Amino acid sequence: MEESLRQIARSSPWFMLALRAARALELPSWCLGAGAVRNLVWDALHGYATPSQLPDLDIAYFDASDLSPERDARLQRRLSEAMPQIPWEVTNQAAVHHWFAGYFGHAVAPLTSLEEAVASWPEYATSVGLCLHADDRLEVIAPHGLDDLFNCVVRRNPVRVSVETYQQRVAQKNYTARWPQVTVINVTTDRDVPPVRCTD
DSSP: OHHHHHHHHHTOHHHHHHHHHHHTTOOSSEEEETHHHHHHHHHHHTTOSSOOOOSOEEEEEOOTTOOOHHHHHHHHHHHHHHOTTSOEEEEEGGGHHHHHHHHHSSOOOOOOSHHHHHTTSSBGGGOOEEEEOTTSOEEEEOTTOSHHHHTTEEOBOTTTOOHHHHHHHHHHHOHHHHOTTOEEOOOSSSOOOOOOOOOO
């Protein structure tokens, strides 16, 4: 599945341009991920010629040496200057614990790496990132695997996302109307259905 994801990414001109713009920031540990990767794959699986609209394009990076929100803003401005048509959002995952409680209502421990950050994202299908290295190698970061992504399954990742937040996301994003092949796993308690891991 990782190779399929790389092929889908490389076949998308806008996605590759976004990866190259992010690479130009020369961050130590970064990826383009979450909804951008989900949309990319689900659009491809549904045969959509026009990319689905995104509220933002997430560039996640990890650098504990500078946790200032001003740095994120500077990086975001650089990307906006390079590709102004894209709604960029740049977030240092090493600083997430500073604002998480104010935004989501409960405190969390500091993350220790980019991989741990990706593993905490809201659904297993969105817990995926891609990094374009200097040699044009595409690295896939998928701590929970790619099965939910390629099977078009929306399933809560309980690492940091409450049931309430998950339900709000499902209602807001209207997945099945946008991608008819999608299956949403409804959750009413903290007893989640874990993803089924398939061998590639």
